[in-house]
Amino acid sequence: MYKRTLVTAILAAAFSVPSLADINADLQNICTIVKNNDKSELRKKMKKVRDDYNLKLGDVYEGISCxxxxxxxxxxxxxxDDAGEYMVKSMSRSDLQKTEKDGSTVEQWAEANGHLKSATGLALVDRLNAN
Known part of the structure; x- marks a missing residue:
């Protein structure tokens, strides 16, 4: 009896926790969605990730590279800019202030590369300076 209960508990846990492969599959075409500036599809994708995995954009942001x-x-x-502004507004200020792999923040990179005056750059500055 004890073994059956233990096996049932292990199987239930294994099938109730979504695997890393599942979320990778769900986020597979996110770069294309962003590049195409498809805010609606990006919103749908992030809603699915939030609903299926209980994760927000800030939780998966560092692991995605395009x-x-x-x-x-x-x-x-x-x-x-539609997709960019959506992402900026969806993330916490602390997530937006983190340094990335190259040692600079998104804001520093945007300033150094001439993107701070874009609609996404302006939304980023507004978000970082919001009280």
């Missing part, structure tokens, strides 16, 4: 860039940097580089 051509070597973070999602917001990639949005700025591709003039995808």
């Amino acid at each position: 051509e070597g860039l973070s999602l917001i940097r990639y949005a700025m580089l591709n003039s995808a």
